[in-house]
Amino acid sequence: MRKQKVERKGEKSVRNRTEQIQQRIEQMPESQRKTYLKASQGKGSPRNAIKAFCSECVGYSREEVTLCTDVGCPLYLFRPFKNGSQNQ
Numbered sequence: 535m536r537k538q539k540v541e542r543k544g545e546k547s548v549r550n551r552t553e554q555i556q557q558r559i560e561q562m563p564e565s566q567r568k569t570y571l572k573a574s575q576g577k578g579s580p581r582n583a584i585k586a587f588c589s590e591c592v593g594y595s596r597e598e599v600t601l602c603t604d605v606g607c608p609l610y611l612f613r614p615f616k617n618g619s620q621n622q
């Protein structure tokens with residue numbers, strides 16, 4: 535009985551995660567989806583996850599990531615596009 539409950543809870547958690555990922559994908563520009571999907575599936579590098587997170591943080595604007603002034607953010611020194619590069 536308890537095992538069934540745990541399994542159902544796990545299934546629900548996976549479903550919620552899948553739904554959340556799908557919702558985010560639908561809300562972001564197509565150009566950002568590949569990086570986000572890689573990161574959310576644990577593929578690619580931690581750099582992908584940072585790039586996806588920073589992009590989402592500033593409303594998917596590379597320029598805004600470059601101009602980020604939140605020096606207290608733990609990702610600040612690791613954020614992409616610091617030098618204005620398109621591929622960082």
Ligand code: SF4
Pocket residue numbers: 587588589591592598599602603604607608609610611613
């Ligand atoms: S470094 Fe800047 S853009 Fe990246 S997550 Fe932190 S506050 Fe957002």
